[in-house]
Amino acid sequence: MTVMRDTVVKSLARVTVQADENGLIPEYEVLVNLLPVALLNTFMERIMAAAPPERKAEVEAGLVRAAYECGYHTGCGIITSDIFNEVVLPMVTEGEKDILRGAYAAFTAWGWAKSGIVQLKEAEKMVIRAFDYYEADSGGDGLRGFMLRGLSQAFFDLAYADPYPDGMDTFVCHQTKGIEAGDPYGEFIVVKK
Amino acid sequence: MALRLEYSHDDETHRNFLNGQPVVMHSHHYLALITKLVEDLADMSAPEILRDAVEDTMRAVFDDYIAKNGLTSAQDRCNVGREYFSVFGLGKMVITGDENGGEIRLLRSHVDEGWVKKWGVHNKPINHFTCGYVAAMFGAAFNKPARSYVVTEVASIAAGDSEGKFIVKTS
Numbered sequence: 001m002t003v004m005r006d007t008v009v010k011s012l013a014r015v016t017v018q019a020d021e022n023g024l025i026p027e028y029e030v031l032v033n034l035l036p037v038a039l040l041n042t043f044m045e046r047i048m049a050a051a052p053p054e055r056k057a058e059v060e061a062g063l064v065r066a067a068y069e070c071g072y073h074t075g076c077g078i079i080t081s082d083i084f085n086e087v088v089l090p091m092v093t094e095g096e097k098d099i100l101r102g103a104y105a106a107f108t109a110w111g112w113a114k115s116g117i118v119q120l121k122e123a124e125k126m127v128i129r130a131f132d133y134y135e136a137d138s139g140g141d142g143l144r145g146f147m148l149r150g151l152s153q154a155f156f157d158l159a160y161a162d163p164y165p166d167g168m169d170t171f172v173c174h175q176t177k178g179i180e181a182g183d184p185y186g187e188f189i190v191v192k193k
Numbered sequence: 194m195a196l197r198l199e200y201s202h203d204d205e206t207h208r209n210f211l212n213g214q215p216v217v218m219h220s221h222h223y224l225a226l227i228t229k230l231v232e233d234l235a236d237m238s239a240p241e242i243l244r245d246a247v248e249d250t251m252r253a254v255f256d257d258y259i260a261k262n263g264l265t266s267a268q269d270r271c272n273v274g275r276e277y278f279s280v281f282g283l284g285k286m287v288i289t290g291d292e293n294g295g296e297i298r299l300l301r302s303h304v305d306e307g308w309v310k311k312w313g314v315h316n317k318p319i320n321h322f323t324c325g326y327v328a329a330m331f332g333a334a335f336n337k338p339a340r341s342y343v344v345t346e347v348a349s350i351a352a353g354d355s356e357g358k359f360i361v362k363t364s
Contacts, residue, residue: 013202017218022301023279023286030220031303031310033282037208037215039250043227046242047234059234066226074220111202111209111217132206134217 003091003101005108005116011087012109028077040147041138048140060146067150075154076164078106096159097122103155104128113148113186123160128152130186136179143178145186156190169193196276197262211280212261214254221307228304228319229312240321247325248332248339251277255333267292267334274330283326290361292335294342297327299357305350318349320357327359340364 017025017032025032044063051059078084079099088102097120104116113133120126128148135144153173161167170193177187201210208215231239255273264270271288278286284302289295299305304320324344331342341364348358 009207013204013207016200017282019279019282023282023284024301024303024306025282028220030222031282031307032218032220033224033303034211034216034218035281036250036254037217038253039247040217040219042250043243043246046246047231047237047239050237050239050242051234055237059230062226062230062233066223066230069226070220070223073222108207111207111215114207132208134208134215 002093003088003098003105005101005105008088008091008102008105009109012083012106015083015109028074028081030074030077032074037134037137041135044135044144044146045138045140063146064150064153067147068154069150071151071154072157072168073165075103075151075158079103079158100126100155100159107148107151112151113145115148115186124192126152126156126190128188128190130179130188131184133179133186136186138180140180142181143175143186144180145175145178145188148186148188149173149175152188152190196258196273196280198280212254212258214257221303221310224304224322225307225311228308228322231321232319243321244325244328244344245340247322248329251326251329252332252339255329259333270336271330271334274326274333278326283323288330290331292331292337292363294360294362295331296361297323297344297357297359299323299350299359302350302357305357308351314353315349315351317352318346318357319351320346320349323357324359327361331361 019025047059092098108114113130115128115130118127118129133148135147138144153171156171157167161170171190172193173188173190175188177183179186199212231243258273259270282303285300287298304322327344328342343362343364345360347360348354350357
C-alpha cells in the first residue's frame, strides 16, 4: 500500500485548530495562527507594488523565505505529529516518497494548496501541480505562488537533505506556471540548489 | 459577548472558512519572518504597509461580523476584534478607551513570543501587525473610517517587557 491521497485528505480536513485560554495555538512544535487569506494576499501585493523594479526580487525572496522557514520547521512538527502518525504513516511503504505524498495531501486538506506530486526523482527533482491555491487570488502581475514555493522547497529538504534541522537550503523551488498568470494550474519544480 | 464561530471546509477546493471568511494556518515562523522582512525594508515604508494591510483586511472581517449579528454598542463591536484576536491565535488583549482613543495591554502575543522564540529578545518593539489590528478594532467599534486612529507600541514582549502596551489616539 502507498499513501491513499483521498483518504488522507478526508481525514485531515476534519482537523481544526483552536486557541487556548491565552489566545495561542501551540501545535506541531510551533505557535499556529489562523489568518484571513485576504490579509496575506493584500500585504503581499502592496509590498510587491511598493518595491521599485530593482528591489522586487529582494521582496519576493523575503516572502518565499517566510513560507520556507515556516514550512521547514512546522513541516517537521507535522510529519512527526500524532495525527500524521495516525493517518499517514500506516500507509507509508515507499519511505520519503510516501511522506511527501502525505505532506501534499495535508497541504490540500488544510487549504494551503490543492496540490500533488506529478514527478519525483528521489533526492533530485520534484514537480508539483496545484489546481487551487490562495495566492492565485492575489490579483498581482506575474507568478505569485511564493508560499507554495517555500513549502515545496522545505518539504523536499525535510525528505532528502541532511536530517532536521541541518538540511536547510539544500534544494530550491521555482514556479513555472500559475493560475494567476492564466495557466490552468500552478506548476512548481524543486531541484538541487 | 462570545463570538459565534462557524468553521467550514469547501470539499472541492479544500479551502477553509471562519464565519464565511477564507482563512489559512501558518506558524509563528511565518509572522516572525514577515515582521523581520518589513523591519529590513523600513526604507520602503514596509512597516506602514503591513499595518495598513492588517487594518484594512481585519476591518472588513469585523464589519462583516458586526453587520451580520446586528451589533450596535461600541463595547460589543470592540469585543468582536478582541475575541477574534484570540481565535486567530494572536494572543490575549485587554482594552480600555473610548472613541477618542485608549490603551491596549497585550498579555500574550503570537507575534512577540514568536519573535523571541526565533531570535530572542529584540532591542525595540516590532509588533506592527497588532498596531494595524488595534486601529481596525477601534475603527470598527466607533464606526470611523480607515486611518482614523494612530496606534503606537510603547511596551513590547519582544523587547523584554512583561506585557505589550499600545496607545491609541485619533489621527
